[in-house]
Structure formats: structure tokens, C-alpha cells
Amino acid sequence: MKNKFLLPAIAAVLSVCACAEARAETFITGFEQKVEKPEKAKGAQLRTRANEVVTMVMAKRFVEAEKLANTLRKDYEAEFSPKLRQFSFPSHVEYDEFRKTTRTQFELVDWGYKECLQMLALIQSERRDFSAALRTLEDVERIAPVSANTAIETGYVLNQLGKPEKGLAAYQKARDLSLKYTSQRTFRAAALRGMGFALIDLKRLDEAERLFRESLEVEPMNKVALSELAYIQSIRKTK
Numbered sequence: 001m002k003n004k005f006l007l008p009a010i011a012a013v014l015s016v017c018a019c020a021e022a023r024a025e026t027f028i029t030g031f032e033q034k035v036e037k038p039e040k041a042k043g044a045q046l047r048t049r050a051n052e053v054v055t056m057v058m059a060k061r062f063v064e065a066e067k068l069a070n071t072l073r074k075d076y077e078a079e080f081s082p083k084l085r086q087f088s089f090p091s092h093v094e095y096d097e098f099r100k101t102t103r104t105q106f107e108l109v110d111w112g113y114k115e116c117l118q119m120l121a122l123i124q125s126e127r128r129d130f131s132a133a134l135r136t137l138e139d140v141e142r143i144a145p146v147s148a149n150t151a152i153e154t155g156y157v158l159n160q161l162g163k164p165e166k167g168l169a170a171y172q173k174a175r176d177l178s179l180k181y182t183s184q185r186t187f188r189a190a191a192l193r194g195m196g197f198a199l200i201d202l203k204r205l206d207e208a209e210r211l212f213r214e215s216l217e218v219e220p221m222n223k224v225a226l227s228e229l230a231y232i233q234s235i236r237k238t239k
Contacts, residue, residue, distance in 0.1 A: 009158050041110040042086070043076040047126045050112030053119050062123050069120045076113040086143050088114045089182040094146040114144040121153060130160045148174040148187035159201060168198035189218040195226055 049072050056065035056184045080086050083232035085106040089095040138152045141207035144150060155170035173196035178188035191194065199208035209232050212225045219225070 010151045030076055031123070041053065041088070041108045043113055046072060046075055049075075050110075050116050051209075053116055057119050057122060062126055065119060066123045069116050069123070071205040072116050073113075073120070076109070078114065080109070081107055084196055088144045089146055090144075091181070093183065094181060098145070105179045109143060111144075113145065114150075117143075118147075118153065119135055119178045121157075125153070125157060127137065128160075130157050134221065136214060146177060146181060146184065146193060147204040148184040150179040152187060152190055155198065159198055164201035168195055168202070171198060189215045189225075192218070193222075193228070196225075196228055200228070200232065200235075205235065208232060209219045 003130075006177035034148070043122050049068065053069045053072065056062075056068065056216050059184060083105075085104050086109045087098065087106050088109040088111050089098065090111060117136055121133045121140065124130070134154070134157050137150060137157060137223055140147065140150045141154070145158035151170050151174035155167040155174065157166035174184075174187055174196065177184045178191055194212045196208040196211040196215070197210065198207070209229060212229050212232075215225045216222060
């Protein structure tokens with residue numbers, strides 16, 4: 001019997017910043033992952049607590065969220081087999097594709113583990129510890145190779161670290177994932193805006209403008225995109 005997954009249950013913006021000094025968007029997503037026997041995802045019973053971490057972060061209860069997320073991370077990892085790699089996927093499509101194409105022996109891990117790590121990265125970003133956030137996001141990417149919002153958060157962190165070219169590459173990865181997988185489609189507009197943010201930092205204004213306008217085709221009247229387009233025009237006027 002094939003594994004069954006439910007697609008995203010919630011997708012909420014935690015914060016949006018459109019100022020010229022720190023252009024960024026940070027997303028929180030929650031997924032419910034249902035896996036039937038005999039291939040039950042490791043840590044599936046911890047999902048309720050993982051959802052609590054997401055709820056706390058959305059409420060900006062960062063101290064409580066970080067404490068629970070660190071405890072929960074240890075609880076998840078205590079279940080992992082030391083002889084196997086661990087991977088997690090947002091839907092059966094990505095899981096089935098990966099299983100058919102890899103020779104790596106691995107065990108399936110509940111998506112809540114990925115969310116737990118990403119919430120830790122978001123909290124680290126919130127206190128502007130971007131180096132720590134990047135290390136945590138690298139852990140996320142190793143276990144969840146198909147996660148557009150992880151790539152978006154990575155792009156944001158890289159931009160904040162003054163690495164817009166690497167940030168652009170991360171946002172491009174998010175855009176590509178959003179085009180390839182239905183489960184990631186909701187992140188397409190944000191990925192396009194992220195590419196635009198990085199391109200402004202790289203002084204490639206025409207390309208940035210094109211991407212912000214493309215993002216408006218997906219999410220018409222998005223305030224971030226409109227603000228950035230106005231910002232681009234202001235730069236041009238000063239020149």
C-alpha cells in the first residue's frame with residue numbers, strides 16, 4: 001500500500017518587511033503527513049508537539065518555542081537509526097519519486113521534525129543570529145530536499161549575511177521547486193519576490209522589476225511587491 005500524505009494544512013506569513021535596508025519575507029508552513037504501515041514515519045506521534053512549536057512562533061512566543069523545539073528535536077532524533085539516512089517529504093509525490101531514484105538506504109521521518117528545525121532557524125533569524133540560522137537551515141535541507149520555504153528562508157538569511165548572489169541561488173531553487181511540485185506551488189510568488197530582493201542588492205534593477213511584476217501575476221496587489229516596485233522607481237529617479 002502506498003504512503004498517503006495530506007497537503008499543506010496552514011500557510012501563514014509570520015512577518016513581512018519591505019524596507020530598503022532589510023527586504024525580506026519569512027513564512028511558516030504546517031503540513032500534516034499521514035503515512036500508513038508498514039512504512040510509518042519516524043516520530044509521527046510527536047506531530048502534536050511540533051504543531052505547538054509552530055503555533056508559538058506564529059504568536060511570537062519565541063522563548064517558549066525555542067525551548068520546546070530543542071527538546072522536541074532530541075526526542076525525534078532519539079528514534080533515528082544510526083545506520084540509516086533520514087529524509088522527510090511534504091507529500092507522497094516527492095517521497096515516491098525519491099524512493100525510486102535513490103540508492104541510499106533511508107528511513108522516512110515525520111514532517112514535523114523538519115518544521116521543528118525550521119522554527120529554530122526562524123527564531124535564530126529573529127534575534128539576528130544569522131550564522132546559527134544558516135547552520136540550522138543546512139540541517140533542514142539535508143533531511144528535507146524538497147522544501148521551497150526552507151530555500152526561501154535560506155535566501156533571506158544569505159541576503160542578511162551580505163551574500164546576495166548565494167541568496168539569489170536559494171530563491172531560484174525555491175522558485176524551481178514551486179514550479180515542479182504541487183505541494184510547493186504556494187511559495188512561487190514569495191520565491192519570485194525573494195529573487196527580486198537579491199537582484200536589487202546586486203543592482204540588477206530591470207531583472208528585479210520583471211520578477212516583482214511576475215509575482216503580481218500570481219498574487220495580485222501584494223503589498224510587498226508593490227512597495228519594492230516603488231522602491232526601484234525611487235532608485236532610478238535619484239540617478
